[in-house]
Amino acid sequence: MILLGFDVEEFDMPFEYGKSISFDEQLEISTKGTNIILNLLKERGIKATFFCTANYAIHKPEVIKRMVAEGHEIASHGYYHSDFKAEHLRQSKLALEDISGTEVTGFRMARMMPVDEAEIAKAGYEYNSSINPTWLPGRYNNFDKPRSWFYDHDVLQIPASVSPVVRFPLFWLSFHNLPLSLLKKMASATHKKDGYLNLYFHPWEFTDLHDKDKFGFPGYVSKNSGEAFARRIGNFIDWATDNCYTFRRTDAFCSSVKNKNKPEPVLR
Template identity: 75%
Template sequence: MILLGFDVEEFDMPLEYGKNLPFDEQLAVSTQGTNTILEILSKADIKATFFCTANYAVNKPDVIKKIVDAGHELASHGYYHSDFKVEHLLQSKLKLEEVSGAEVSGFRMARMMPVDEKEIQKAGYTYNSSINPTFIPGRYNNFSKPRSWFFDEGVLQIPASVSPLIRWPLFWLTFHNLPMSVIKWMAAAAHRKDGYLNLYFHPWEFTDLNQPEKYGFPGYVAKNSGEAFVKRITDFIAWAKSKGYAFGRTDEFARGVINNK
């Protein structure tokens, strides 16, 4: 099975590069990308998981309704994208459930940063997908973490997928920069090893990021964004279907693991 996850947030990444993007424009970029993703998933007739910040959901309840009405899973990405307090774990869950009317059982920490699993469990989440089990310079070193699902403090951990052996991350930047033939080869190897793939992206990747004066992004972030990224993800989905891989919501995958443990 392939689990596609999309982190829907206020697009505040330009602030990391010294650019000032008004909040309404942050929301507009993420909304444009989310609508594009929904179109891709609808055409492919597959379901996915949208990890949303409560801040985005409160400001864009219509988009949250579209996600849920289309049969996709809504999960928590915290309350704000660039501010975290322990109490946000429960607060974001409750707010997302209030806005959507749907149960929220999954969590992903912004920027895949560490989070206390005891607090995740206390907030009522069934699973946590906040680990990228590799080394990202300046971010984290998770080589000591398991590369496939495991339990911690009673919470199912579903790490992002990495290739076997060398643990090359199969995350969003890889999909921007490596040839698709290499990505498919690594994805197939990881699927054989683990029996599933857990891939994560962001709506803003599906918009044109090659605007250095506006966003300040380096080339490896802006490369193959916008329409080029739409083509890459569409091509990957078609390839995966041709291989016989199924797609599903992360909560459904989690229930299957928990019920069979």
């Protein structure tokens, strides 16, 4: 079982590299990438989860409605991508439910940053996918967290997938930089260990990010972006399908887990 998640946000990442980009262009780039993803998923009959900021949804409700019409799940990515307050958890949930006309049960914190699990539960979410259970300099230090699903404050935690033993992250940057053959081997080993994969990407990765003067991105971010990235993800989906892996929305995975016992978390 493979869970594909896409973090749909105002494209503010150039700010991290000292660049400025207008809000209208942030929306334009994210929307272009989102439509490429939706087309790719529709061609292959795959359903996924879109973790959206309320700020993006408010400005692009037609994109949210397309996601829903094509059978995808809407989950929360906060209210804004670069600003967070605890009250945004509930506010973003309500805003997304109003725009999408669907129940929003899942959350992912912007940039996979730490978030108070008690506040997640208080806001009414059933699952949280905000943990990358690995170590990356200046970003994550989560070796003390379980690498597969567990419960915290009665909220299902669904960490991003990492390989067994060494916890190599199978996340968006890996899909830009590693050979697909190696990614497939690691994905197989991780799926065999955990019974599922939880993979996440961003719409802007499906657009051309090579303009360093405009975006300021290092090569490991812009490599294989745009059409090349769409081909790589399409290739991975086709490989997974050929090898009898199934794809599910994250809320469906959450429901299947809830029907089982809730074991104590085990660090693996």
